[in-house]
Amino acid sequence: MRKYFTWIFAKPYLVRIILYFILVCLATIFSIASILSASNFLNVLFSQELSNTVVANPSLLDEFLSSFYSKIIAYGRVNALYIFGVIIFIIYFLKDVFTYLASFFIASVRNKIVRNIRNKLFQKYISLPLSYLSTHRKGDLISRLSNDVIEYDENVLKSITSLVGGLITVALYLIALFYIDYTLTFTVLIVFPIVALLSSFISRTLRHSSKHLQQKSANIISIIEQTISGLRIIKAHTAIELMNERFVHFNSSYTRLRNSIYRRVDLASPVSEFLGNSMLIGLLLFGSSKVLTSASISAELFIVYLVLFTLIIKPAKDIPTSFFNIKKGKASIDRIVEILKIKNQIIEPKEPVAFPKIEKGIVFNNVNFSYKEDLVLKNINLIFEKGKTTAIVGSSGSGKSTLIDLIPKLYEPTKGEILFDDINSKAIHSKSIRDNIAFVTQETILFNDSIFNNITFGSSSYSLEQVKKAAEIANAHTFIEKLPDGYNTIIGDRGSTLSGGERQRISIARAVLKNADILILDEATSALDTENERLVQEAISKITKDKTSIIIAHRLSTITNSDKIIVLDKGEIKEEGTHHELIQQDGIYTKLCSMQEL
Secondary structure, eight states: OOTTHHHHHHGGGHHHHHHHHHHHHHHHHHHHHHHHHHHHHHHHHHOSSOOOOOOSSOOHHHHHHHHHHHHHHTTOHHHHHHHHHHHHHHHHHHHHHHHHHHHHHHHHHHHHHHHHHHHHHHHHHTTSOHHHHHHSOHHHHHHHHTHHHHHHIIIIIHHHHHHHHHHHHHHHHHHHHHHHOHHHHHHHTTHHHHHHHHHHHHTTTHHHHHHHHHHHHHHHHHHHHHHHHTHHHHHHTTOHHHHHHHHHHHHHHHHHHHHHHHHHHHHHHHHHHHHHHHHHHHHHHHHHHHHHHOSSSOHHHHHHHHHHHHHHHHHHHHHHHHHHHHHHHHHHHHHHHHHHTOOOSSOOOSSOOOOOOOSSEEEEEEEEEESSSSEEEEEEEEEEETTOEEEEEOSTTSSHHHHHHHTTTSSOOSEEEEEETTEEGGGSOHHHHHHTEEEEOSSOOOOSSBHHHHHTTTOSOOOHHHHHHHHHHTTOHHHHHTSTTGGGOBOOGGGTTSOHHHHHHHHHHHHHHHTOSEEEEESTTTTOOHHHHHHHHHHHHHHTTTSEEEEEOSSGGGSTTOSEEEEEETTEEEEEEOHHHHHHHTSHHHHHHHHTTO
């Protein structure tokens, strides 16, 4: 994919790209024409006699130009100067128009390619396996979506445009130079192999260093993101100086690498400029001798030749520079492609079955699961019965959250099957399953938006009255009404302007509004104080009625009335029953209760 990365994203804009090439050709042709027209101007200005230069074996173009020149000079020297001046002005104007149009079309193509890459990356991010996100730094992922895409645009797309434009310009200018005097032009071509060899030497290690630079850039973003997120802990532990020293040290290393790369890139320009100037001096001496000793080229035509050659130096110099930048930008392509090539572990069915109207419940048949090698869940056999509340308890790391994550197909079982009534979850599309499940998690996820939009998150079809009713059930309506803008109040990043209990009640209101038949509560009250726990627990009691409810419990006092309690230990079901039945067994559950003095 990396080899054809740019082509994949540029293909939809092939017509505009071809049009860009045509416009660059036209702009270059008119640029050459404007300079060639200047030779006639100079001939009228400096020649003592208004006569044409005799050309041996003239071509059709020579004959046309000679005839055109004769008609103009027939009006006299002064009038001919004005006429040639107007002609040069018109040609220059057309050249500038075509140059602008070329830039207009290619800028649109570049921006749309960058837009599509960002869209593709973002779509990939939100579909990535949770296991990947949990093992990779957020700062690195953000850097690929921001820095790497910008780097790709500036170094690859911009350089490809410059390279193509440069090659077209150089080719057309060389044709014009050959037409004027081929012996002089052969001397121009001597320097190109030298430039190419030097370019290859300079850029040999550029790609590897650039990839290293992109990784360091991503690490800096990660450090900043982690520092801002953990600022409270950093200040509480007086670790400001420690974090500052770490950042300064890493930033210095990043700067040294950046200096090394840009010095290598910048070396291309002076090297090619030195070679171009050296050649210009040699050409000036060689061409002047031809003007003085032979009639193969006139003085005014040699001046035009020098102007054309001077103009060819910049695009010729840009060609190796573009190659350097493309090599440098390939590091960003590698990092973007690395994300795009990740396969989603959730395989959706080609012909999905509709989610059934649950009559029995959710069935786990001999389910095993592992993230890598070690099994996290082992031989899980259980039923979450319709309309009943099932609680899952166990020590940290026992596999409670992993078991719950299998239900909405956030992960696929390594072995075994999960059934909704009698239909295997693999036969149902994950979206269909998730549409029928409402979540309330321990870590309340809210967005920097209004309370209304947070409660209705995922759908725009709810009215304000429906949202208020859901908030009332979740014990959230009272505090929302007291806010400055009520349901239109912006609550900040992750709901930072609200207390923990208020955030949790908004999350419950979201679940109430969804009104799904299956409800999953993942330690929804574990981080709350007594008063907020009471309010949240009241809200939970309201919404679990007549629902197939699954509760991961940290505080066992909240699940004593559950219809069934599952005790997990090291990924296995060790005990199962009601609160009273498990207390009588005097096993793991009894020990957990005694630890909480229940």
